[in-house]
Amino acid sequence: AQSVTQLDSQVPVFEEAPVELRCNYSSSVSVYLFWYVQYPNQGLQLLLKYLSGSTLVESINGFEAEFNKSQTSFHLRKPSVHISDTAEYFCAVSSRQAGTALIFGKGTTLSVSS
Amino acid sequence: GAVVSQHPSWVICKSGTSVKIECRSLDFQATTMFWYRQFPKQSLMLMATSNEGSKATYEQGVEKDKFLINHASLTLSTLTVTSAHPEDSSFYICSALSPLGGATYNEQFFGPGTRLTVL
DSSP: OEEEEESOSEEEEETTOOEEEOEEEEESSOEEEEEEEEOTTOOEEEEEEEOSSOSEEEOTTSOEEEEETTTTEEEEEESSOOGGGOEEEEEEEEESSTTOOOEEOOOEEEEEEO | OOOEEEEOSEEEEOTTOOEEEEEEESSSOOSEEEEEEEOTTSOEEEEEEEETTSOOEEOTTOOTTTEEEEEEETTEEEEEEOSOOGGGOEEEEEEEEOSOSTTTOOOEEEOOOEEEEEO
16 A cells, blocks of 8 residues: 655645645555646646656646656755745655555645745 | 546535535546545545545445445446435545556546535
């Protein structure tokens, strides 16, 4: 079985500041890792994913996450946030077995203010 | 990209009534769909795995007689909340596994969710 721990429930930052949202996972098997974003009153959107290969993955809107197998972490970072990045961010994991569901962390609320 | 829809987007019902929520994959066939439940300010909890043509697999603690899941076609799964009570009020989200992505990885696409309020 897998589990995900998001260490920060809320992260308030000022616009243009850097941010890191932390995620640690636990699994007895190899996994895929994901970050999803949920804007207020909307559904989940895939932000980025790690499947294999380079441990650093990037999204089109400036976010990046690095898979660290030894620390079982997949922290999300952005060097300079915008007001529009205010949302709920969920880290998720799934086993590499085809057809398995995602297991989500409890989420981190990112609040960006001016 | 693949699109998953849910209907209705929100519903209010009286205690004791049943509510059906539909999840459709609009531009792909999904043999597997998942149903999640999200409480306010909390994470998504997997309720069940829905496989086309077979019985759903429920997670521990989820009452299968209360949350009826039917996956009658490759593009439609339904969740029926039977004899709903106020504690069933929640945000219900479905996802569908895309057949694309190769043999080892199938991306999940999420519906926009259905907000259920039971009075």
